[in-house]
Amino acid sequence: MxxxxxxxxxxxxxxxxxxxxxxxxxxxxxxxxxxxxxxxxxxxxxxxxxxxxxxxxxxxxxxxxxxxxxVLVNRLRDAIDKLNPTLPQDAKEDALKKVLRTESPNAIINNEKFHRYLTDGIDVEIRTDSGIRGEKVYIIDFxxxxxxxxxxxxxxxxxxxxxxxxxxxxxxxxxxxxxxxxxxxxxxxxxxxxxxxxxxxxxxxxxxxxxxxxxxxxxxxxxxxxxxxxxxxxxxxxxxxxxxxxxxxxxxxxxxxxxxxxxxxxxxxxxxxxxxxxxxxDKEKTLKKIAAYHQYYAVNKAVESTILASSKNGDGRGGVIRHTQGSGKSLSMVFFSGKLVVDLRMKNPTLVLLTDRNDLDEQLYETFTNCQQLLRQEPKKAESRKNLEELLKVDSGGIV
Structure with missing residues (x-):
């Protein structure tokens, strides 16, 4: 009402x-x-x-x-109620309080914490007769x-x-x-x-x-x-x-x-x-970056092409993206990987990144390591062919 x-x-x-x-x-x-x-x-x-x-x-x-x-608190409360209908009210109020609470004097720390709430949901505890269980409260329906x-x-x-x-x-x-x-x-x-x-x-x-x-x-x-x-x-x-x-x-x-x-x-x-x-x-600061328009459209096309290629009737060939120098190739690869690993159609994939130069290998690994929040995991670096074989034996997916 x-x-x-x-x-x-x-x-x-x-x-x-x-x-x-x-x-x-x-x-x-x-x-x-x-x-x-x-x-x-x-x-x-x-x-x-x-x-x-x-x-x-x-x-x-x-x-x-x-x-x-x-924050328009009543509108946020309405959204939490709407998006989390099965959760008890005290859990939803706990999530609301977490959103409204600012704990650090550092602006980017606060912003990054909120962004995690926004994209991944807010962890809450629910007490039941059988004990305490963890749940997520969502504030956006993506x-x-x-x-x-x-x-x-x-x-x-x-x-x-x-x-x-x-x-x-x-x-x-x-x-x-x-x-x-x-x-x-x-x-x-x-x-x-x-x-x-x-x-x-x-x-x-x-x-x-x-x-x-x-x-x-x-x-x-x-x-x-x-x-x-x-x-x-x-x-x-x-x-x-x-x-x-x-x-x-x-x-x-x-x-x-x-x-x-x-x-x-x-x-x-x-x-x-x-x-x-x-x-x-990096060691000195955190930079918040958003995709440029060419990265956004290229990555979304690449994701859909990859999903189609890896499907039951796919041919296994996702395609090629060509970027010019300085256009943000490394970040495009991060965005692509981040979107692919959470897509349920990919069933928890393993991604292997290959380069043809050692300096590019270091640069790409550093970029991926510095963007773990979007990737929702820590990338692994293969030091040798044998090490790569060992890393690929894991069934739970990952980024190498």
Whole structure:
């Protein structure tokens, strides 16, 4: 019932006619607020609900949160109830508390821990007459996007440590603020993509609690757009050039529209969050990375080709992917491996990675070792042919 009431509060911010006019005749007189409306329209056309931030503020028409809250707790609780119907209420409340609890002063540590909750579920204990057993509580249904709530909120005021900030658009999935969008006006020479990036860095310092739950960041001036993570520098905010794997977009289509429709549609955003984000570690720091558009489409094609080739009627030949130098081949292999090992159709496969140079072997092994969270296992390194034979005797699958 609470869910139905909230749905009725959502309203359209424009019509398709207005926005198709914009895409056909981009005018240089648009203000930042109008670009915001256009961005919200793209999201609504993808099936997102919409609310104005002031509506759900403590003194708004339909209050849902305090200014210090970055998670829409009631919406998250509703999602947990819906996705875990057989679990006892105290277990679900325990999971909710774990999501809301921040334990480290280090932003990337908190973000990585939450990402694990998001993709793998939250471990809880259930007491029964026969003892205690472990269960998982899930906060996102990655298999069925329609089982999740997608909500875009603009001008959401967040107050933390007496600092007041208001991001342009926050995208909530099941009440969790997974995407933050910052917009600028392409006409204003001082309001560039770089200034939108700088604004996000200010938010990260002023209201860090919002970024505990962040999966990706988007910057746009209405014309161009870039996507990155909480550790990405400006040059790592990348465009998204395709709406799908089959069709090249027209040069007349706006970068913001292509990114929103190609990357933020419900299927793709959930796939990206679950299978195409890594926390790459070295001795000094952790970098959170998300796949570029070419990696995303190539890996998904490769996964489907591999599954078909290894099926009962398959020919055993998955195919070949050709990448240019510097295009992220190693990470593409990580994304491919990470998605393949959890696909139930592959029945816990063993993956063997071969290189033709020692330096490439070391580089690839290091990359895989640094991305264990996505792989959900520690890769093994074969030191010799005999060692490889021993490693391949294991029946439980793995990455060598």
């Amino acid at each position: 609470e869910n139905e009431k909230r749905k009725k509060k959502s309203e359209k911010v424009g019509t398709n006619k207005n926005f198709s006019l914009f895409t056909s005749h981009f005018t240089l007189s648009l203000r930042e607020s109008e670009i915001e409306i256009i961005a919200l329209s793209y999201l609504q056309n993808l099936g997102y609900s919409y609310l104005l931030g002031t509506e759900i503020s403590p003194d708004g028409e339909h209050p849902e949160r305090q200014y210090t809250d970055v 298999e069925n996007p329609i089982n999740n709530e997608f909500l875009a909120v603009n001008q959401l005021t967040v107050i933390e440590n007496n600092k007041n900030k208001r991001p342009d658009i926050v995208i909530f999935i099941n009440g969790l603020p997974l995407v933050v969008v910052e917009l600028k006006n392409a006409v204003d020479e001082n309001a560039t993509l770089k200034s939108a990036f700088n604004q996000l860095q200010t938010y990260k310092q002023a209201i860090p609690s919002l970024f505990v739950y962040n999966s990706l960041l988007i910057i746009s001036d209405g014309w161009d757009a870039g996507c990155g993570t909480i550790t990405s520098d400006f040059k790592r905010f990348m465009t998204w050039r395709n709406k799908n794997s089959k069709k090249e977009v027209s040069h007349t289509e706006l970068g913001m529209q292509v990114m929103f429709e190609g990357m933020l549609n419900k299927n793709t955003i959930l796939d990206l969050v679950r299978n195409f984000i890594v926390f790459e570690k």
